[in-house]
Amino acid sequence: MDTAELxxxxxxxxxxxxxxANALTITGASKFEELGxxxxxxxxLLFDAEDAFGISFEGEETKGFRSVGxxxxxxxxxxxxxxx
Amino acid sequence: xxIVVTGMGVVSPIGTGIDQFWNAAIRGxxxxxxxxxxxASGLRSRIAGQITEFNxxxxxxxxxLEQTDRFAQLALCAAIQALADAGSMENYxxxxxxxxxxxxxGGFSTFESSAARKFQNKSxxxxxxxxxxxxxxxxxxxxxxxFKGTNLTCSxxxxxGANAIGMGLDLLxxxxxxxxxxxxxxxxxxxxxxxxxxxxxxxxxxxxTDPAHASRPFAQRRDGFVIGEGAGILVxxxxxxxxxxxxxxxxxxxxxxxxCDAAHIVxxxxxxxxxxxxxxxxxxxxxxxQVDYINAHATSTPLGDVIETKAIKQLFGVHAEEISIxxxxxxxxxxxxxxxxxxxxxxxxTLHTGMIHPTINLDEADPECDLDYTPNHxxxxxxxxxxxxxxxxxxxxxxxxxxxx
Numbered sequence: 207m208d209t210a211e212l213x214x215x216x217x218x219x220x221x222x223x224x225x226x227a228n229a230l231t232i233t234g235a236s237k238f239e240e241l242g243x244x245x246x247x248x249x250x251l252l253f254d255a256e257d258a259f260g261i262s263f264e265g266e267e268t269k270g271f272r273s274v275g276x277x278x279x280x281x282x283x284x285x286x287x288x289x290x
Numbered sequence: 291x292x293i294v295v296t297g298m299g300v301v302s303p304i305g306t307g308i309d310q311f312w313n314a315a316i317r318g319x320x321x322x323x324x325x326x327x328x329x330a331s332g333l334r335s336r337i338a339g340q341i342t343e344f345n346x347x348x349x350x351x352x353x354x355l356e357q358t359d360r361f362a363q364l365a366l367c368a369a370i371q372a373l374a375d376a377g378s379m380e381n382y383x384x385x386x387x388x389x390x391x392x393x394x395x396g397g398f399s400t401f402e403s404s405a406a407r408k409f410q411n412k413s414x415x416x417x418x419x420x421x422x423x424x425x426x427x428x429x430x431x432x433x434x435x436x437f438k439g440t441n442l443t444c445s446x447x448x449x450x451g452a453n454a455i456g457m458g459l460d461l462l463x464x465x466x467x468x469x470x471x472x473x474x475x476x477x478x479x480x481x482x483x484x485x486x487x488x489x490x491x492x493x494x495x496x497x498x499t500d501p502a503h504a505s506r507p508f509a510q511r512r513d514g515f516v517i518g519e520g521a522g523i524l525v526x527x528x529x530x531x532x533x534x535x536x537x538x539x540x541x542x543x544x545x546x547x548x549x550c551d552a553a554h555i556v557x558x559x560x561x562x563x564x565x566x567x568x569x570x571x572x573x574x575x576x577x578x579x580q581v582d583y584i585n586a587h588a589t590s591t592p593l594g595d596v597i598e599t600k601a602i603k604q605l606f607g608v609h610a611e612e613i614s615i616x617x618x619x620x621x622x623x624x625x626x627x628x629x630x631x632x633x634x635x636x637x638x639x640t641l642h643t644g645m646i647h648p649t650i651n652l653d654e655a656d657p658e659c660d661l662d663y664t665p666n667h668x669x670x671x672x673x674x675x676x677x678x679x680x681x682x683x684x685x686x687x688x689x690x691x692x693x694x695x
Contacts, residue, residue: 223352262413
């Protein structure tokens, strides 16, 4: 999967998870707080992303996640086949 | 000070909403069927009272669905009905609006599913703890409606719902609240929970191919209880305030009694049951011979139904034969922490409609169970005082008396 395709998929996934997604323009640069996601919402979002993309967030890395782009970067660096 | 019931809501294996539930109960409908929500082939008891048509997405957002266990969703569904039935609570200060709920197990469907994930080395759903915690159902009701007063959850196994309603009564009597949303909820038609009750030899195992006849309180060939799920919610208020806001009044909640056997962690004790019933009757300020209906705990276990029969005879003497008794669990199974809340609703509807729902599957009574259990067909009777019994593990016995106001 190339980055553009992955970005499209992640944005589509987040669109389904965010309330009032129609009123928002979601891009890789969108910060979670701009999408109305509080810290607990973000934790839930990352949990759901594991199932949706067949990945597993390891360790403390996700604590630094602030934007949609952080998820895209992580998945591109840790594609499903490299799942530990 | 008189405390009255001004709203009711129910989710049960024989119907959601008071009308559907009560019509099915009067017809003597069985809500017991083969377990559908998971593969039960490895269990000895493969039947349950299940709520098969339940869509929480109607009243919860996608986010709320992720954050709530099924037991909280059932409670919310019943609370929404009860509060719509009771009418506007705007007369009351938010801090005077309380919630008092009972649940024996809490968010056990989440416990079981999250534990399974952990054992498979899968990541933990972030809302595992807030879904499991037993007070989550009461918290969600308060959050939905902005009820900022006392918020309690009672966990006394099978009598949780009765004690929660009793605690609600006490909150009103002691002036700690102006209205209380009180009741019970349970959603434990689950593999680990059922296996646990099986290990105690508490469940029916001989009717897997004939589920409608499995829950048979007081009858011959009964072989244990059938697990069920559901929720029942009442709105309780002081009579004067209810009248002031023009609310309809279903019944007075006149008395509550609780007594612990202090004898055995699971085996029932007649003396504790007698003590709870007696305390409720005394609290109601009536004489025992004024009780004309009992919604029995009656789980369909070989021992429990006999002990309850003996307890009723012990307390009421010859009047026991004049009392109409019925077992809601014959139709819906044992909904644990919800059972006495749903039983209370049946008791209130008995007072309200002058109809007593039957105990189904009672063609041949156990010779040791020789009272009037309203076998198989509903009976018309104008009841003035009805009692709901709930006897839980831990030797926890609770009874509530409702009267015509």
